[in-house]
Amino acid sequence: MSLSYVLHQLEERSRKFLYMQYSRSHLINPSSGTYHVCSRCVRKSFLFGIDAQTGKDFSHRRKWIEQRITELSQLFTISVYAYAIMSNHYHLVLNVEHEDLSDEVVADRWLRLCPGREALREREDGLALQKVALLADPLRLEEIRARLSSISWFMRFINEPLARMANREDECTGRFWEGRFKSQALLDEASILACMVYVDLNPVRAGMSQSLDECEFTSIKRRLEETSVDDPMTALGKQAVIPSISAITLDNYLELVFWTQDSQSALRRGLNTRVSRCLTRSHTNKDSWFMDHLPKPETWQRAIGSRENLTVYAASINQKWIRRRARIRVPTY
Numbered sequence: 159m160s161l162s163y164v165l166h167q168l169e170e171r172s173r174k175f176l177y178m179q180y181s182r183s184h185l186i187n188p189s190s191g192t193y194h195v196c197s198r199c200v201r202k203s204f205l206f207g208i209d210a211q212t213g214k215d216f217s218h219r220r221k222w223i224e225q226r227i228t229e230l231s232q233l234f235t236i237s238v239y240a241y242a243i244m245s246n247h248y249h250l251v252l253n254v255e256h257e258d259l260s261d262e263v264v265a266d267r268w269l270r271l272c273p274g275r276e277a278l279r280e281r282e283d284g285l286a287l288q289k290v291a292l293l294a295d296p297l298r299l300e301e302i303r304a305r306l307s308s309i310s311w312f313m314r315f316i317n318e319p320l321a322r323m324a325n326r327e328d329e330c331t332g333r334f335w336e337g338r339f340k341s342q343a344l345l346d347e348a349s350i351l352a353c354m355v356y357v358d359l360n361p362v363r364a365g366m367s368q369s370l371d372e373c374e375f376t377s378i379k380r381r382l383e384e385t386s387v388d389d390p391m392t393a394l395g396k397q398a399v400i401p402s403i404s405a406i407t408l409d410n411y412l413e414l415v416f417w418t419q420d421s422q423s424a425l426r427r428g429l430n431t432r433v434s435r436c437l438t439r440s441h442t443n444k445d446s447w448f449m450d451h452l453p454k455p456e457t458w459q460r461a462i463g464s465r466e467n468l469t470v471y472a473a474s475i476n477q478k479w480i481r482r483r484a485r486i487r488v489p490t491y
Contacts, residue, residue, distance in 0.1 A: 187254070196339060197316075198246060198336045206220045219320070222320055226315075238251070238377070238393060239400060240353070268302045317334075346467050352452040355411075406436055
């Protein structure tokens with residue numbers, strides 16, 4: 159047994175201890191909130207890119223995920239603010255919306271996700287029969303309505319079909335994804351904006367591309383292709399403006415992305431007027447942007463936000479403190 163294997167196992171166990179001691183329902187509000195989520199392939203293997211062991215190119219699977227994200231955003235009451243699909247993992251910034259869906263819409267959307275048994279699908283009136291059965295079962299409809307606003311079910315409908323497709327292509331069985339996706343609650347406007355910037359810069363930071371317009375399978379490339387620079391920032395695939403950053407246009411956002419990239423590379427430290435305006439509108443400043451709001455690749459925090467918001471969040475989930483660069487303790491009175 160090699161030393162590297164032992165160290166890897168210890169790292170995995172410590173990571174699981176840190177991030178798997180709380181149930182998902184404890185960490186994610188089912189009715190509202192914005193979250194940064196990440197799902198990774200087993201053993202961090204490049205199962206979306208070029209595999210170093212076999213030399214096979216699996217980049218086409220990144221397209222599978224991008225298409226699936228777009229499809230699900232139309233069916234779930236969840237908006238996609240940003241995404242980046244890398245070679246062995248992907249990032250999403252998701253917002254749980256509150257939509258009053260009618261029973262008919264709930265049934266139609268669920269049957270598009272789960273069309274039912276093959277015997278019924280083959281019948282000409284198969285879907286109609288299933289819809290009638292759903293509409294006659296109020297408890298089942300309420301359960302489905304809750305699932306359509308659940309980030310856990312959203313991730314399940316991405317990961318499970320893709321794992322089956324990939325295993326079928328590789329003619330193998332077994333796990334494709336790590337057992338559980340990671341999530342971060344984004345507690346304020348600045349954190350939402352910073353996390354979107356972080357996700358869009360992932361391919362550049364990893365050296366997969368040199369510029370934003372070359373970042374394949376990312377939300378920033380999609381925005382550049384589909385949106386005018388003068389338009390406000392909207393949820394991907396929807397016309398709804400992102401409420402938390404409604405005053406920021408795509409042009410403003412790009413300035414902020416470039417400034418963040420250059421500042422992290424120590425190429426430029428000054429703020430131009432447009433970047434300063436973006437930060438002010440998001441109720442933050444340059445120091446807090448990097449210290450409190452921008453995610454850190456080496457540290458996965460349970461929540462991201464200002465000191466005040468982290469304190470409130472910790473109290474809301476009955477915790478003494480929330481992990482940060484320094485611990486944020488809840489005051490006792």
